[in-house]
Amino acid sequence: MIDDLSPEQRDIVDQPLGPIAVTACAGSGKTKTAVYRLATMRQRHEGPGLVALLSFSNVAVDTFRKEYAALLRSLPMIGRSSAVEIDTMDGFITSNVLRPHGHRVMKCDRVPYLVEGREAFLAGFKVYDGKIMRPTTDIEVACNGAGFHFTIGRGATALPARRAEPALGKLASVGAYSHSAGRYWVLRVLREKPFVLRALARRYPHILIDEAQDIGPEHQAILQLLIDAGSQVSLIGDPHQGIYEFARADGTFLRTYGSRPRVSAHNLTVNYRSLPDIVDVANKLTKRADTAKRVGAVNRATAYYMPFKAAERDHALTSFRSLLVAAGIDPAKGVVLCRSKPLTAEWAGELDGQGIGVVRCFADAAISRDQKRNFHQAFNQTGLAVSGLLAAKHGSLSAQLARPADDNMRRLRQLIWSFVRDPTTGLPSAALVADSVWHPLLLARAQALIATMVAKFGFEAADNLGRRLAKTKLEARPLVPAAGLAVDVGATFRTSTVHKVKGESLNAVLYVAQKGHVRALLNGTGTEEGRIGYVALTRAQDLFVLAVPDNCLVEFEAELQALGLKRVGFVEAPVQPDA
Numbered sequence: 001m002i003d004d005l006s007p008e009q010r011d012i013v014d015q016p017l018g019p020i021a022v023t024a025c026a027g028s029g030k031t032k033t034a035v036y037r038l039a040t041m042r043q044r045h046e047g048p049g050l051v052a053l054l055s056f057s058n059v060a061v062d063t064f065r066k067e068y069a070a071l072l073r074s075l076p077m078i079g080r081s082s083a084v085e086i087d088t089m090d091g092f093i094t095s096n097v098l099r100p101h102g103h104r105v106m107k108c109d110r111v112p113y114l115v116e117g118r119e120a121f122l123a124g125f126k127v128y129d130g131k132i133m134r135p136t137t138d139i140e141v142a143c144n145g146a147g148f149h150f151t152i153g154r155g156a157t158a159l160p161a162r163r164a165e166p167a168l169g170k171l172a173s174v175g176a177y178s179h180s181a182g183r184y185w186v187l188r189v190l191r192e193k194p195f196v197l198r199a200l201a202r203r204y205p206h207i208l209i210d211e212a213q214d215i216g217p218e219h220q221a222i223l224q225l226l227i228d229a230g231s232q233v234s235l236i237g238d239p240h241q242g243i244y245e246f247a248r249a250d251g252t253f254l255r256t257y258g259s260r261p262r263v264s265a266h267n268l269t270v271n272y273r274s275l276p277d278i279v280d281v282a283n284k285l286t287k288r289a290d291t292a293k294r295v296g297a298v299n300r301a302t303a304y305y306m307p308f309k310a311a312e313r314d315h316a317l318t319s320f321r322s323l324l325v326a327a328g329i330d331p332a333k334g335v336v337l338c339r340s341k342p343l344t345a346e347w348a349g350e351l352d353g354q355g356i357g358v359v360r361c362f363a364d365a366a367i368s369r370d371q372k373r374n375f376h377q378a379f380n381q382t383g384l385a386v387s388g389l390l391a392a393k394h395g396s397l398s399a400q401l402a403r404p405a406d407d408n409m410r411r412l413r414q415l416i417w418s419f420v421r422d423p424t425t426g427l428p429s430a431a432l433v434a435d436s437v438w439h440p441l442l443l444a445r446a447q448a449l450i451a452t453m454v455a456k457f458g459f460e461a462a463d464n465l466g467r468r469l470a471k472t473k474l475e476a477r478p479l480v481p482a483a484g485l486a487v488d489v490g491a492t493f494r495t496s497t498v499h500k501v502k503g504e505s506l507n508a509v510l511y512v513a514q515k516g517h518v519r520a521l522l523n524g525t526g527t528e529e530g531r532i533g534y535v536a537l538t539r540a541q542d543l544f545v546l547a548v549p550d551n552c553l554v555e556f557e558a559e560l561q562a563l564g565l566k567r568v569g570f571v572e573a574p575v576q577p578d579a
């Protein structure tokens with residue numbers, strides 16, 4: 001069954017059942033290794049319980065599910081057992097602990113639900129930070145050994161437990177929790193209700209965690225409880241790709257796990273994704289000696305740096321396009337990566353959002369639908385807006401829409417989907433001038449939608465819909481520029497933050513760096529900023545271009561060249577034979 005694995009992958013897959021730790025380089029086939037390992041674990045595990053494969057993004061989980069299903073189809077001898085579970089780490093703890101058992105510590109009379117932070121009813125849930133009242137959903141909970149440490153706000157102001165815990169408890173009493181509070185409640189369930197922990201460890205005797213460098217202290221504490229209760233936990237990941245330090249995930253668990261007694265440690269050192277020049281640059285950054293499986297064309301560089309002027313974005317993009325054409329890569333496959341969301345929006349040509357509160361949510365939904373073509377996001381944003389037009393007691397509407405539990409909720413979901421989909425009768429087009437054309441249409445249609453929800457679904461509307469739907473901060477311009485509506489996707493590159501493309505393989509990458517990002521990249525993977533640059537670099541299969549602000553080029557040029565990057569200036573696109 002493991003013919004198409006490399007020897008080092010096969011060795012990992014073939015290990016006896018029991019905890020293992022795999023430290024791997026970028027592009028080393030962790031996905032394939034994890035999926036095959038899951039299959040052999042399942043095959044070897046006798047007795048009750050499930051084998052779980054957990055990761056940290058929905059995209060990774062979808063990929064694992066597809067690849068595992070394909071593996072099962074191609075290998076009838078391992079049976080079509082369904083006794084594996086593939087989920088995100090948060091999905092796993094939500095469905096196994098929070099939803100079935102959260103009420104035991106949250107003291108609520110309903111199934112707990114996640115709030116995003118913008119739901120209107122949250123206005124009634126605030127906490128005093130010693131100076132001002134702040135939203136309870138802004139409380140960050142950190143696991144602090146056997147206890148917890150609470151902070152709030154951008155400055156991470158410490159919040160005493162005597163204030164934080166009652167505030168979290170009040171929100172929990174209506175069933176609501178934020179992302180951060182969710183992990184707090186899970187830990188409390190597992191620590192305070194030992195029978196839940198025992199049952200969980202029995203149900204999941206083997207757990208394999210992918211992207212294990214992203215395990216933060218709270219997830220680690222949850223896993224440690226499971227290990228102590230008898231689960232065998234294996235980790236696979238790349239410590240150089242740890243880019244969730246804001247969630248205090250610094251890769252320590254993965255780096256040290258292999259030295260624990262009874263945990264066998266392994267490495268993956270062959271990069272199947274990138275051409276050798278790119279792997280060489282990656283090796284210099286990580287001080288590793290990984291090898292490239294692919295072979296590059298003679299005399300063609302694949303890793304470049306390119307000076308650019310901040311005010312001349314189009315010029316830089318044209319140069320990137322020329323490089324793609326010269327390398328024989330379809331320009332539509334080029335991806336522009338940026339460090340931050342605002343920089344990404346700037347390079348994608350997006351304008352700032354408009355409106356406030358509920359109207360801002362509707363405006364964001366129109367932009368998601370008409371510019372980003374992301375209908376799912378548009379639906380979620382509309383759900384949030386609609387819940388802001390209903391009485392506070394319907395605060396869990398967005399969560400219910402995401403997982404409709406009965407026919408009534410399914411019908412409502414359809415109604416809201418029709419509103420989202422149709423710019424002529426529902427959510428008005430983002431191409432309309434926001435304050436004078438888009439807003440009056442939205443006002444009438446959103447009020448009609450709420451009237452239907454009241455009459456046919458028994459909801460209660462919020463007070464003063466007109467005020468909630470006011471046109472404050474809408475401007476005399478469309479929500480998106482006319483060009484942003486172009487369906488000609490070939491003309492524009494996909495633009496993304498580095499975080500969003502983690503785990504992906506991309507043909508060609510333009511990493512748009514600011515001065516600090518270049519410095520961090522050159523310094524290697526010892527800092528999170530450096531690891532973000534490393535993740536951007538290692539997504540590239542055939543071409544990597546680092547865009548460096550021209551006013552700091554002199555400072556960096558020698559180091560860029562020492563790293564193995566070649567300088568590119570403006571390159572004319574060769575004339576196409578069929579042009």
Ligand SMILES: Nc1ncnc2c1ncn2[C@@H]1O[C@H](COP(=O)(O)OP(=O)(O)OP(=O)(O)O)[C@@H](O)[C@H]1O
Nearest residue numbers: 004005006026027028029030031032272273503504
């Ligand atoms: N044994 C193999 N032979 C040939 N190709 C392989 C092998 N294993 C993996 N690959 C290919 O290598 C590429 C990279 O694999 P994958 O995306 O799983 O890498 P990864 O280890 O998750 O990388 P990263 O952590 O950088 O995202 C994929 O295209 C995959 O099909």
